[in-house]
Amino acid sequence: MDDDPAGVPPAISPCLTRREAGLGAALVAGLAPAAAQAAQATPGATLRLVLRVNGKAVDTMVDPRTSLLDLLREQLHLTGAKKGCDHGQCGACTVHLDGRRVASCLTLAAKAQDRRVLTIEGLAPPGGALHPMQQAFIDHDALQCGYCTPGQVMAAVSCVREGHVTDAAQIREYMSGNICRCGAYTGIVAAIQDAATRMREG
Amino acid sequence: MQRFTYTQARSAEAVPGTGARIIAGGTTLYDLMKLDIETPAALLDVTTIPGLDGIAFAGDELVFGALARMSDAAEHPEVLRRCPVLAESLAKAASQQLRNMATLGGNLLQRTRCPYFRNGAHYPCNKRAPGSGCAALEGLDRGHALLGGSEACIAVYPGDWAVALVAMDATLDLLGPRGARSLKVAALHRLPGDAPQQETVLEPGEMILRIRVPVGPIGRASTYHKIRDRESYAFALVSAAVALDMEQGVVREARIALGGVATRPWRVPEAEAVLAGRRLDRALALEAGRAAFAAARPGRHNGFKVVLGTEAVADAVMIAAERSQRP
Ligand SMILES: Cc1cc2nc3c(=O)[nH]c(=O)nc-3n(C[C@H](O)[C@H](O)[C@H](O)COP(=O)(O)OP(=O)(O)OC[C@H]3O[C@@H](n4cnc5c(N)ncnc54)[C@H](O)[C@@H]3O)c2cc1C
Ligand code: SF4
Ligand code: FES
Ligand code: FES
Numbered sequence: 443m444d445d446d447p448a449g450v451p452p453a454i455s456p457c458l459t460r461r462e463a464g465l466g467a468a469l470v471a472g473l474a475p476a477a478a479q480a481a482q483a484t485p486g487a488t489l490r491l492v493l494r495v496n497g498k499a500v501d502t503m504v505d506p507r508t509s510l511l512d513l514l515r516e517q518l519h520l521t522g523a524k525k526g527c528d529h530g531q532c533g534a535c536t537v538h539l540d541g542r543r544v545a546s547c548l549t550l551a552a553k554a555q556d557r558r559v560l561t562i563e564g565l566a567p568p569g570g571a572l573h574p575m576q577q578a579f580i581d582h583d584a585l586q587c588g589y590c591t592p593g594q595v596m597a598a599v600s601c602v603r604e605g606h607v608t609d610a611a612q613i614r615e616y617m618s619g620n621i622c623r624c625g626a627y628t629g630i631v632a633a634i635q636d637a638a639t640r641m642r643e644g
Numbered sequence: 645m646q647r648f649t650y651t652q653a654r655s656a657e658a659v660p661g662t663g664a665r666i667i668a669g670g671t672t673l674y675d676l677m678k679l680d681i682e683t684p685a686a687l688l689d690v691t692t693i694p695g696l697d698g699i700a701f702a703g704d705e706l707v708f709g710a711l712a713r714m715s716d717a718a719e720h721p722e723v724l725r726r727c728p729v730l731a732e733s734l735a736k737a738a739s740q741q742l743r744n745m746a747t748l749g750g751n752l753l754q755r756t757r758c759p760y761f762r763n764g765a766h767y768p769c770n771k772r773a774p775g776s777g778c779a780a781l782e783g784l785d786r787g788h789a790l791l792g793g794s795e796a797c798i799a800v801y802p803g804d805w806a807v808a809l810v811a812m813d814a815t816l817d818l819l820g821p822r823g824a825r826s827l828k829v830a831a832l833h834r835l836p837g838d839a840p841q842q843e844t845v846l847e848p849g850e851m852i853l854r855i856r857v858p859v860g861p862i863g864r865a866s867t868y869h870k871i872r873d874r875e876s877y878a879f880a881l882v883s884a885a886v887a888l889d890m891e892q893g894v895v896r897e898a899r900i901a902l903g904g905v906a907t908r909p910w911r912v913p914e915a916e917a918v919l920a921g922r923r924l925d926r927a928l929a930l931e932a933g934r935a936a937f938a939a940a941r942p943g944r945h946n947g948f949k950v951v952l953g954t955e956a957v958a959d960a961v962m963i964a965a966e967r968s969q970r971p
Contacts, residue, residue, distance in 0.1 A: 489650060506650040506687075509674075529675055530742055542715075542744045548671050549745060552650045553689065597741065604740070618876035619739020 493554045495520070496564025504551050511535045511546035513554070514561060522562035522592040526621070533620030536593035537561045543600035545619075562592035565599065575599050578637035579630070586624035594620050598634045599641075607638040646683045652692040660821045660849040664688035668711065668750035671742050676755060679762060681772055691747065696853060699723065706730070706859050710749030710852040714805070715740060717748055726859050728967065729866035729885050733808035736870045739877050749852035752806050752816075752832060753844065756799035757879055758788065770796045771840040785943035787879075790950065792907035797840030798943065800904060801833060802879045807903035808868050810911050811885035814857045820850030829855070833908035862889045862897060865968035869960035870903070871952060880904030882953040884936075884960035888919075890968040895919040900936060900957060905949055912936040915957065924965050926958065933957035 486505035493500050495518060504513060509528075514520045514537070523546055526534035530548040537546045538560040539553075566573040575595050578584070585591045597620045601607060606616035613631050622630065653659055659666065665684035667673050668691055676682040690696075696709040699720050706727060708717060717723060718734035738746065760767040760779035768777030780788050780798055788798040809829040816827045832844050846852075866887035872878040883903035889896040898919040902910040915936035922928055933954035940950050 486647065506648055507645045507677075528678065530671055530738075533739065533741060536741055543741050544745050545671075545739075545741045548674055548742070550650070550667075550670055550674060550689075553670070553691070555652070600740070606740075615876050616740050619741045 489552055491551060491555055493557055493559060495559045496561060506550070506552055508551040509547050510537070510539070510544075510549040510551045510554055510559070513551040514546060514559070520561050520563050523596075524589055524592060526590070526593075531621075532590070532593075533597060534590050534593040536596040536620065538596060538600065543597050560596075562596055565595070573599070574640040575602070575633070575637040578633035578640065582629045582633040582636060583626070584629035584633040585622075585626050590620060590622045590624075594622065594630055598630070598637065601634060602638045602641050607634060610635070645677050645680065646685070648677075648684055649686045650689065651687070652689045654692065656690075656693055656696065656819055656851060656853055659688060659690060659693075659851045660819060662686070662688055663849065666690050666849075666851060669713075669742075669746040671738075671746045672750060672754040676762075679764065681762070690851065697747075701726075701859075704858060704860050706857040708748050708855040708857070710747060710854060712748050713744055714738070714746045714748065714751060715743035718743060725864070727812065727857065727863040727866060727887075729808045729811060729863075729868045729887055729964075730805075730857065732868035733804040733870075733883075733885065736868060736876075737804045748805065748855055751803060752809075752829070752852065752855075753846075754803050755843065757802045758799040759784075761799060771799060771836075774839070774841050781943075784945060786945035788943060788946055789907045790905045790937070790940040790942050790946060790953075791902070791910050792835050793941070794836045794838065794840070794907075796838050797836035797907070799836070799840065799907060801906065801908045802904070803909070804868065804870060804880060804883060804903055806833070806909040807883060807901045808885040809855065809857065810909040811866075811887055811899040811901035812857045812859075812863070813899070814855055816852050817854040817856065818846070818850050819853055820847045822847070830909070830911060836907050862887050862899065865890060865964045866899075867960050867963040867967065869956055869963060871956050882949050882956050884953070884957045886957070886960040886964045888961070888964045888968055890924070890965060894923050895921065898932070898961070900932065900961075902936060902953065902957075905940070905946075905953055914938060919961070924961070926962060929958040929961040929965075930954065932961060 487503040489504050489506050491502050491504050514523055523537050524534035526532035528547045530545045535547040536543050540557050575598050601616045606612050610631050613634050664686035667687045667689050696711040698709045699712050700707050714734045718731050724731045760769050761771050767779040770778050789800050814829045818825050868885050870880045870883040880903045882905050885901045887899040898916045900912050900915045915932040918932040918935045936957045937950050937953050
C-alpha cells in the first residue's frame with residue numbers, strides 16, 4: 443500500500459522538540475541527536491518506540507504520555523497533521539494507522555508500536571504529482587485558511603477507500619468528524635466526489 | 645497529565661492481577677487523562693490481546709469480542725440484517741476516526757459529557773470530587789437527565805451502544821480477580837444515588853471479554869433512532885432503541901430503551917406494556933412514547949425533551965414496525 447512508498451530514505455531521525463530546543467545552549471548544534479541522546483534530553487522519555495512513518499523506519503524514545511500527534515509534530519517535525527482541539531472533536535489531526543483513519547491526538551504514541559503511520563506528508567510520492575485527493579481539493583476550492591485541510595484530505599482518502607462515497611449525503615455523514623471553521627464543506631464534498639472517480643481510474 | 649507506566653497485555657488471563665488500569669482505544673480514558681480527571685499510575689493496553697476482536701453468530705446469539713472496533717460492528721452485514729438497532733447505535737455514534745479506534749467494551753464504560761465534570765476544578769462536581777456538590781443542579785441542565793437522577797448527580801449516561809444492548813437483553817462475559825462471571829448489560833451501570841463516582845458494578849481489574857446478544861424472532865424489526873443538535877457527530881439529545889416482534893400488524897413483544905435522557909441506559913417496560921398484544925398504529929406508538937416519559941422529572945432547561953422524546957419513541961416504533969414487513 444502507499445503507506446510504504448518505495449524509494450524513500452530509510453530513516454527519520456528524531457529531532458529535538460521546539461520546547462527542548464529552547465532549553466539549552468548545547469542544543470545549538472543539536473540538529474539531529476540519536477535516540478539515546480534525545481532520551482537524556484527528555485527525562486520522561488522512558489518508552490522505546492519502533493514504527494514506520496510514511497514508509498520510513500522510526501526508532502525513538504517517548505514519554506508514555508505523548509500522543510501520536512505530538513510525536514509526529516514535535517519529535518518527527520511532520521507538522522502536516524494539525525492540533526485543533528486535542529480531544530478527538532475536530533479531525534484536524536487525522537492520520538492513517540495501519541491503513542485506517544484515526545484521530546492522532548487521542549491515540550497514545552505508544553499504541554503505534556510496530557505499526558504503520560501515514561501522514562499528509564507521505565500521501566504522494568516525493569517529487570511527483572499530488573495525490574488525486576490533494577489535487578481535487580485545489581481544483582474545487584475546498585479550503586480557505588487550510589488549517590483543517592490535511593485532516594480533511596486524509597479522512598477523505600479513507601472515505602473513498604471505505605466505499606462511503608455513494609452520494610453527497612453519505613460523504614457528509616462519513617466526513618462529519620472533520621470540522622471546517624471556514625465552512626468549505628461544499629467544495630470538500632465536490633472534491634471528494636471528483637477524486638473518488640480519479641482514484642478508481644487509478 | 646500525571647505520569648504513568650504503559651504496558652501491552654498478551655493474554656486476558658494476565659489482566660486482572662496486574663492492578664493496572666485497562667486502556668483499550670483510549671478515546672474516553674486518554675481524553676480524561678488529558679483533563680486530569682483520570683489519573684491512573686499504570687496503564688495496561690488490552691488491544692494487543694489476540695482473539696477478542698471477532699464478531700460471529702453462535703446459534704441464536706450474536707457474539708462480539710470486547711476489542712472489536714465500533715466501525716467493524718457498525719458495518720457488519722449480518723449485524724445490519726439480523727439486528728439493525730445494534731449497528732445503527734454504533735454508526736450514529738462519534739466519527740469514523742473514533743469508531744476505528746474505540747472498542748465495543750470500552751464504549752460501555754465511557755463517562756458522562758457533563759460540562760461541569762469535564763471542564764474542571766472551578767465547578768463543584770460529586771462525580772469528579774465526591775462531596776463537593778453538583779454544579780448542574782443549580783446550573784445549565786439542558787444536557788442533563790430527566791430520569792434516574794439524584795440529589796448528588798443528574799449526569800446523563802452518554803453512550804448509544806449500551807442503550808441498544810439493554811433493549812436487546814444482552815449479556816457480558818467478564819474475567820476478574822475472582823474469576824469469570826456473566827452479567828446482564830442492564831445490570832452494569834449503577835444509578836448515581838449518593839455515590840455518582842461509582843458508575844458500574846465492575847470490580848477493579850475486571851475485564852469485559854465478550855458481549856452476547858440473543859437474536860431470535862426479535863431483532864430484525866428494530867431501529868436506533870437518535871435525535872441530535874446537528875445531523876451527525878453529536879451525542880444524543882434523546883434516543884430510542886426499539887425492537888418489535890410483530891404478527892400481522894399486532895405487536896407480540898416490544899423492547900424500548902432510552903438514551904440521552906437518563907443517568908444510565910434506560911429500559912422502559914411501562915412503554916413496552918402499552919404495545920404488547922395490541923394492533924399498532926401511530927396513535928398507539930405515541931401512547932407508548934408518553935408512557936416512556938411518564939416518570940420524567942425535567943429540570944430548568946431540558947423540559948423540551950419530554951415532547952421530543954415522546955415523538956422519538958413513537959417514530960422509532962413505526963420505523964421498527966415497517967422493518968417487520970421485510971422478508
Ligand atoms: C468527540 C467524541 C464524540 C463521541 N461521540 C459519541 C457518540 O455520539 N456516541 C457514543 O456512544 N459515544 C461517543 N463517544 C465516546 C466513544 O464512543 C467512547 O470514548 C469509546 O467507545 C470508548 O472506547 P475505548 O475503547 O476508546 O475505551 P477506553 O477509553 O480505552 O476505555 C474506557 C474505559 O473503559 C475501560 N475499559 C476499556 N475496555 C475494557 C474492557 N474490555 N474491560 C473492562 N474495562 C475496559 C477503561 O479502563 C476505561 O475506564 C465520543 C467520543 C468522543 C471523543
Ligand atoms: S451532574 Fe454529576 S457530573 Fe455533572 S456536575 Fe453534577 S455531579 Fe458532576
Ligand atoms: S486535534 Fe485531534 S480531533 Fe481535534
Ligand atoms: S479551511 Fe479553514 S478550517 Fe477548513
